[in-house]
Amino acid sequence: MRAVRYHQYGGVENLVVDEVPEPHPGPGEVRIRVAAAGVNPVDWKVRSGAVRDFLPLELPAIPGRDAAGVVDEIGPDVSGVDLGDRVFGLGGVTGATAEFAVLSAWAPAPDEWDDAQAAGAGLASVTAIGGLNPLGPLHGRTLLVEGGAGGVGSAAVEIAVARGATVIATASERNHAYLASLGAAPTTYGPGLAERVARLAPNGVDVALDTAASGSLADLVAIVGEPGRVSTVADHAGAASLGVHLANAENNPAYLAEAAELGREGRYTPQIERTFPFAETADAHTYVERGHVRGKVTISL
Numbered sequence: 581m582r583a584v585r586y587h588q589y590g591g592v593e594n595l596v597v598d599e600v601p602e603p604h605p606g607p608g609e610v611r612i613r614v615a616a617a618g619v620n621p622v623d624w625k626v627r628s629g630a631v632r633d634f635l636p637l638e639l640p641a642i643p644g645r646d647a648a649g650v651v652d653e654i655g656p657d658v659s660g661v662d663l664g665d666r667v668f669g670l671g672g673v674t675g676a677t678a679e680f681a682v683l684s685a686w687a688p689a690p691d692e693w694d695d696a697q698a699a700g701a702g703l704a705s706v707t708a709i710g711g712l713n714p715l716g717p718l719h720g721r722t723l724l725v726e727g728g729a730g731g732v733g734s735a736a737v738e739i740a741v742a743r744g745a746t747v748i749a750t751a752s753e754r755n756h757a758y759l760a761s762l763g764a765a766p767t768t769y770g771p772g773l774a775e776r777v778a779r780l781a782p783n784g785v786d787v788a789l790d791t792a793a794s795g796s797l798a799d800l801v802a803i804v805g806e807p808g809r810v811s812t813v814a815d816h817a818g819a820a821s822l823g824v825h826l827a828n829a830e831n832n833p834a835y836l837a838e839a840a841e842l843g844r845e846g847r848y849t850p851q852i853e854r855t856f857p858f859a860e861t862a863d864a865h866t867y868v869e870r871g872h873v874r875g876k877v878t879i880s881l
């Protein structure tokens with residue numbers, strides 16, 4: 581099969597298309613013929629070698645954490661899925677940007693989503709749900725999402741609105757209309773956040789989710805009043821020092837199923853800013869690495 585690979589850590593110039601052996605699913609896994617793969621910040625962080633101490637790879641490696649496609653092989657000890665089913669989900673830290681990929685967590689892709697939307701829903705939805713859950717029931721509460729316009733932030737805004745929250749979300753001004761279209765009251769990140777949020781929520785903010793790791797975690801704690809009502813998916817050091825919830829993405833099929841159900845109900849529509857052809861994966865990585873994606877970037881196969 582054809583796969584994008586890198587043979588050494590470093591920049592996007594290391595990304596090449598190689599002919600490689602096809603992967604096969606192990607126990608509890610399925611293989612999909614990939615229709616689209618997601619591109620996430622973890623892809624370039626791992627590729628660059630910056631996180632090699634925590635996430636060491638065997639090189640060469642195929643980038644890509646999530647994908648969507650049609651099931652074409654089923655591993656042992658798997659039930660509830662058939663050959664030909666259209667699914668989306670997650671494999672390992674690498675492996676998705678290829679003609680075939682193995683998934684260890686998946687859910688049926690809603691007919692309402694095209695392939696890019698299904699591919700863009702994997703890591704974003706499980707991370708958003710994992711970040712929101714420690715904050716408790718959201719119905720009738722006011723949630724602040726720091727970094728609302730990115731992949732995880734956009735999913736978190738949509739899912740929190742679906743759970744009945746009033747959502748305030750931060751982004752640069754060019755993304756304010758976008759945030760409003762997702763159902764959030766937009767404001768700008770950076771100095772003066774507490775004052776801007778107080779104007780939007782005169783009765784206060786109950787809970788906050790950080791997806792930006794911009795150094796604002798202490799401000800979020802001050803805005804909601806206590807660390808137990810804040811969670812982050814991105815600021816590991818801040819979470820440890822401030823005592824806020826840290827949520828790492830889980831390959832959790834129940835989270836994927838919840839996202840898919842919201843998709844079928846029209847309450848979670850993965851937002852795709854741009855889809856790159858397979859041969860232009862390096863350009864997709866460069867685009868994501870700039871840190872200003874609106875929603876998701878995906879690769880089509």
Ligand SMILES: NC(=O)c1ccc[n+]([C@@H]2O[C@H](COP(=O)([O-])OP(=O)(O)OC[C@H]3O[C@@H](n4cnc5c(N)ncnc54)[C@H](OP(=O)(O)O)[C@@H]3O)[C@@H](O)[C@H]2O)c1
Pocket residue numbers: 620621622703707726727728729730731732733750751752753755769770791792793794813814827828829830868871872873874875876
């Ligand atoms: N713990 C985990 O398992 C896990 C899983 C997934 C992601 N993550 C991490 O979570 C973070 C977000 O991931 P993602 O996929 O959502 O990234 P992303 O899509 O690349 O995020 C881009 C967004 O970040 C916004 N942004 C940039 N600087 C900001 C700032 N100072 N304050 C607030 N927003 C800012 C941008 O908005 P503007 O363009 O308007 O500036 C843009 O919309 C990354 O650090 C990622 O590595 C962790």
